[in-house]
Amino acid sequence: AAKSDGRGRFVMYDSERDARQAARYALAAELPDALDRREFTLVYQPLVSLEDRELRGVEALVRWDHPRLGRLSPDAFIPLAEETGVILPLGRWVLEQACAQASEWAKEFPDRRVAMSVNMTVSQAHDPGLLADVDGILMRTGWDPALLVLELTESAVMDPDGTASLNGLAERGIRIAIDDFGTGYSNLAYLRRLPVHVLKLAGPFVEGLRDSEGESDSVDERIVETIIKLAHAIGISVTAEAVETAPQEAALRQLGCDTGQGWLFSRPLSSSGVTELLVKSFSSSSADV
Numbered sequence: 001a002a003k004s005d006g007r008g009r010f011v012m013y014d015s016e017r018d019a020r021q022a023a024r025y026a027l028a029a030e031l032p033d034a035l036d037r038r039e040f041t042l043v044y045q046p047l048v049s050l051e052d053r054e055l056r057g058v059e060a061l062v063r064w065d066h067p068r069l070g071r072l073s074p075d076a077f078i079p080l081a082e083e084t085g086v087i088l089p090l091g092r093w094v095l096e097q098a099c100a101q102a103s104e105w106a107k108e109f110p111d112r113r114v115a116m117s118v119n120m121t122v123s124q125a126h127d128p129g130l131l132a133d134v135d136g137i138l139m140r141t142g143w144d145p146a147l148l149v150l151e152l153t154e155s156a157v158m159d160p161d162g163t164a165s166l167n168g169l170a171e172r173g174i175r176i177a178i179d180d181f182g183t184g185y186s187n188l189a190y191l192r193r194l195p196v197h198v199l200k201l202a203g204p205f206v207e208g209l210r211d212s213e214g215e216s217d218s219v220d221e222r223i224v225e226t227i228i229k230l231a232h233a234i235g236i237s238v239t240a241e242a243v244e245t246a247p248q249e250a251a252l253r254q255l256g257c258d259t260g261q262g263w264l265f266s267r268p269l270s271s272s273g274v275t276e277l278l279v280k281s282f283s284s285s286s287a288d289v
């Protein structure tokens with residue numbers, strides 16, 4: 001390929017982009033069969049109380065164990081599932097699997113009930129069949145709706161036409177969390193018309209809280225403080241995402257943040273990893289008695 005420098009570079013860039021696009025199409029085309037072949041699995045990341053680090057809940061996070069590419073993170077395939085519509089059957093599988101697993105833990109550890117959080121995309125939230133699906137899943141799994149949290153992004157709740165079922169979810173006792181709060185167009189108007197129970201403070205705010213020397217970035221700290229005050233004033237609790245350091249944890253606790261999630265507390269765990277955690281917290285709490 002003896003082409004002029006400028007043209008050559010342009011052609012190369014173009015073909016690289018085409019190759020990436022082709023790989024995306026190929027992956028998207030494999031999604032429906034992957035569901036039938038049970039290639040998806042859930043991992044669970046603990047959410048802890050910032051007062052005492054007690055386990056309060058877990059968030060279900062989907063993984064794709066691809067036969068050739070290995071374990072794929074959701075960022076690699078959730079957008080494709082959303083574009084192709086596969087997100088609806090995939091999302092139903094995730095919700096049913098998460099509720100079934102939560103019910104199993106509740107049976108095994110009746111004194112250590114933890115909430116189950118499940119993520120939802122825009123089209124899942126806008127799906128007219130959502131409430132019927134949720135009812136069927138709660139009935140089949142026996143999971144308590146009061147211990148179910150559905151996480152939606154701000155973009156999913158911005159469109160008033162797409163949020164008709166949120167009131168129905170809330171009537172069932174299901175809690176609604178706003179995921180990645182502060183990263184979207186934070187038009188707070190939706191807080192006035194929607195049943196929101198939890199704000200999940202986005203990672204970048206948490207990252208800005210304190211650097212390794214323990215110095216706080218005053219702007220980020222004031223923003224976080226104000227978000228927490230606002231949320232608490234209207235009866236909403238706050239979970240900090242991506243808590244990685246002890247100084248971040250200390251700052252969040254001092255600012256009154258309710259719960260935390262992040263590598264400082266735990267990476268996402270397999271279901272047996274969560275079971276081990278429940279066994280441990282059970283034995284430590286009975287030792288206290």
Ligand code: C2E
Nearest residue numbers: 061062073074075078094119120121242243244261262263
């Ligand atoms: P998310 O709901 O905001 O989930 C939190 C993400 O942050 C997870 O990435 C988690 O592994 C990661 N994380 C946890 N602790 C830390 C930390 O201390 N530091 C940093 N830097 N990151 C941390 P993951 O599992 O790759 O999920 C990415 C996104 O994919 C999720 O973001 C969620 O929006 C979406 N997603 C995951 N599972 C599902 C699902 O079942 N359904 C739908 N619709 N979306 C999902």
Ligand code: MG
Nearest residue numbers: 072073074075
């Ligand atoms: Mg990831």
Ligand code: MG
Nearest residue numbers: 059119151179
């Ligand atoms: Mg989430």
Ligand code: MG
Nearest residue numbers: 179180200241
């Ligand atoms: Mg998030």
